Amino acid sequence: MDMEAMIQRSQEGVLLPECCIYKVPHMIRDQHGSAYTPKFISIGPFHYGDERLEDMERHKEIFFARFIRKSKKSLSDLVNYAQSSVQQVRDSYSEDIAFEDKDLMKMILRDAAFIIGLFCGFISEDKELLKDAKLSQLWVRANIAQDLLLLENQLPFFFIENLYNKADPCNLGGYHPSFRELTYMYFSFYNIQNLKPDPNVGIAHFTDLLRIFHLQEQKPQRKLFHASSDILLYSAHKLKDAGVKLKAGRSKCILDLKLSRNNHVLQVPEITVDMGTEILFLNMIALEQFRYPYDTYITDYVGVLDCLIDTDRDVDVLIHQKIIRNHLGDSRSVAELFNSLWKNTVPMTFSSGYLDLCKRLNDFYQDPWRKKKVALKRDYCKTAWQTTASIAGVILIILTFIQTIFSILQVVLNK
Template sequence: MAENKEDSAAIDIEGLVYYSIKAQMSQDLFTSPNCCIFKTPTRLLELNEKAYVPDAYSIGPFHHGHPKFEETEKIKIKYLKGFISRSPSPETMLRDLINSVKHVEREARECYAGPIGYTPDEFITILVIDGCFIIELLRKSACKKAIEHNDPLFTTASMFGSLSRDLMLLENQVPWMVLERLFNLTGDLTGNNVNASLIELVKYFVSSDLWIKLPSVHPPIQEMKHILDVIRKLMVSSIEAGERQIDWTPLPSATSLVEAGVKIRSGESIKFDNGVLDIPPLVIHEKKNPSFGILSVLNNATQIVNLGSLPMLCS
């Protein structure tokens, strides 16, 4: 009798272990090929977490719901209300926006690395509010007369500075397919004679408000993933255009020089003597140009998931 109980207990434990392992095996353990919005690597967060996490504005699902973003969530809702209020039927427009994103909810979810702990309805809500907020922001940036006198984003330097920085974070992105759907659906609601395309609005905002120099003329940008990806591809396209116009041989990277036996040290000017290369240090202020590190992370991430064979901005 005792043996039967022991056998039964062993079978029960075996069954629990079996179903536990099977449940883990049923999970999607690999990054989707459509993934384009990544979590910052732990090693970078350990070095300087503040450089890679939003300070005041949460965009997308990764940081949504944090208590420190409660006040700026109100600003996003205000932007959404102002945006749809220009429609003849705001209620209908809001429903159309929701349904439009609902059609690509699954694809949008696959754009994010790792599981998203929100129901489809919750996820759609985040994308609609954040996506419309970004589009309204871009339109106001392109048409300053559309800015209300009490708009805190454009009248308070510190708030706009925080927003500009947070919009450039890798974890703080909305899929381009979502932005395009919302933008195309609301193309007639500008009310300010802003007839530019979405990518033109992004270029204007980045060039004028973020002070990042982008090419005025560029080849068509293919397979846009999100705003940060568009900026990266625009920057790369200008580099490629310059390479086609100038016959030059790219300089070897610092790594390849060291591997070849060259010693590199900090100096006041560029000088090479007896196998020693002196180079002045490059100082990058995170407050002035936080995009440098973010774009570097994006470069590495796109190479890992093979989103395209674009050249690296730095090596």
């Protein structure tokens, strides 16, 4: 089933309202390789049994044993909670889960205990945990954190949070943080806006939380999207040549693009592009296409950047203006990354702010007088020497014209 069909199916109510964890269609997976596949640890049923991830199953057993020892509830109490939640957990997945209730219960209980133990352990700098031959390695922990953000690699947030509340296993010197607080601390690297845990904000799972970290506080209105007329037509270097000043915005929200009233200054918040950028954006985009087809704010942002970036020349402009911090090495890789993110998306609506910004930039570039000015600058003022020569030429023409006028006047007066 492709992305558009899945959205249609969701709108028709075939998927239950509780559904929030989705399997990415093969036609998209084939184009983006392993962006949706965990590399170190499987969470939930979709990737359970993958031989590449078997090594972490032993760690899950160790974490589960420690979790039970620290729990304020008995094992039977926790098992009873998991059993009572199995159907609701099943309903959270877009695919049928081919596990008996008993096996699914064991899996989600063990996976949730691992996540809780991981969060508690590294927040409290647990010495026993930090001595672990694998988990003590920073690069492993970073990759596990990224695996926990993949759309297909999720448990529903409600299950982990309720299990944590029942067990109350985390005592940080008399301080008992909520599971939301722990989660925000663990994923603080991605929380660039420094958002505070809010019990009134619904969280479906960790991929959903990643999206929440990136959203604007005041979400713009939505309008129907028409690709033929609403898209930004000109890339960064063309806009720069036309007189638009590209500037790094000060906002901590990367979605906060701003265009000055006179259309001369486009502010784009700084974004760091590294090995994980493509993976995280692809998973947020996939989540929006399935769960938020009429609120695709992350997808909209990627669409605007795709328009701003056509080639490595555009990337160089954005790097020079300190809008992109490139950790990939060459500019061409950055251009290819952003050119691939928006493929296979189905924009039904678009942010009204972005639509207005695109229209104003298109109009600014297409202004006929501005085009003439740009042509003059391109042909006669590329370098300082060329500019000087052009000015000297204009002065010479003016002086020649004045000399001609005086010569004519002299002839007329002599008569």
